[in-house]
Amino acid sequence: MAGDILRKRKIAVLGSRSVGKSSLVFKFVEDHFIESYYPTIENTLTKTVSNNGVEYECDIIDTAGQDEYSILNQKHAIGIHGFVLVYSVASHNSFELVKIVHDKIVSFTGNETVPCVIVGSKSDLQRVVTCEEANEYAKSIEASWIETSAKSNVNVGKVFDLVLTEIEKRAPHNQGQPVAKGCLIM
Numbered sequence: 001m002a003g004d005i006l007r008k009r010k011i012a013v014l015g016s017r018s019v020g021k022s023s024l025v026f027k028f029v030e031d032h033f034i035e036s037y038y039p040t041i042e043n044t045l046t047k048t049v050s051n052n053g054v055e056y057e058c059d060i061i062d063t064a065g066q067d068e069y070s071i072l073n074q075k076h077a078i079g080i081h082g083f084v085l086v087y088s089v090a091s092h093n094s095f096e097l098v099k100i101v102h103d104k105i106v107s108f109t110g111n112e113t114v115p116c117v118i119v120g121s122k123s124d125l126q127r128v129v130t131c132e133e134a135n136e137y138a139k140s141i142e143a144s145w146i147e148t149s150a151k152s153n154v155n156v157g158k159v160f161d162l163v164l165t166e167i168e169k170r171a172p173h174n175q176g177q178p179v180a181k182g183c184l185i186m
C-alpha cells in the first residue's frame, strides 16, 4: 500500500532576516507561535507529513536570514529536494531577495527549474507586495505561491503540502533523489 512507504525529503527554508522563517517552521512542527525575535543560526526540525496517500519524513532546515551578498551555503542546495523561499508581504526588499536566492539555487544546482514554493509571510500585516506581482513571479519560475500567517495560523501546513507536490511533480515515484546530488567543481 502506498501509505506504508516512508520517504525522506529534505526541505530548505530560505529568505531575508526576520521574515518569519522560524515562526513558520515552528508553527508547522510544534504548533506554537514565537512572538519574540531570536535570529536563527540553523535548525533542522523533522515532521512526518502525508501527501497524496504517501508518508514523507521531512527534514526541514530553517536557515539563517540571507541578504544579497550572502553566499548560498552548498548544504542548502546539495542534497535538498525542495525549497521554501520566504518574503514578508510587508517588505518589498524581502521579495526582491527571494528572486536573488532563487537565481543562486538555479545556478548552483544547474537545473532550469527547482521544486520551490514562494511564500508571502505575515499576511496579517499591511501589504506592500501585491498578490499579482508575487503570483506572476512564481509562475515565471514554475513555482507555487502562497501567502501565510504563522501568527494567525493561516496556510501554514499548506506550504509543506505544496513543496511536496512540487517535488513529486518533477520526479514522480523516484527513489528520493534530490535536485543536486553533490558534484563539486574543484
Ligand SMILES: Nc1nc2c(ncn2[C@@H]2O[C@H](COP(=O)(O)OP(=O)(O)OP(=O)(O)O)[C@@H](O)[C@H]2O)c(=O)[nH]1
Pocket: 016, 017, 018, 019, 020, 021, 022, 023, 024, 034, 035, 036, 037, 038, 039, 040, 041, 063, 064, 065, 066, 121, 122, 123, 124, 125, 148, 149, 150, 151, 152
Ligand atoms: N505579524 C506577524 N509577525 C510574525 C509572523 N511570523 C513571524 N512574525 C514575527 O516576526 C519576527 C521574526 O520572526 P522569525 O520567525 O524569527 O524570522 P526569521 O525569518 O526566522 O528570522 P532570521 O532567523 O533572522 O532569519 C518575530 O518577532 C515573529 O514573532 C506573522 O505571521 N505575523
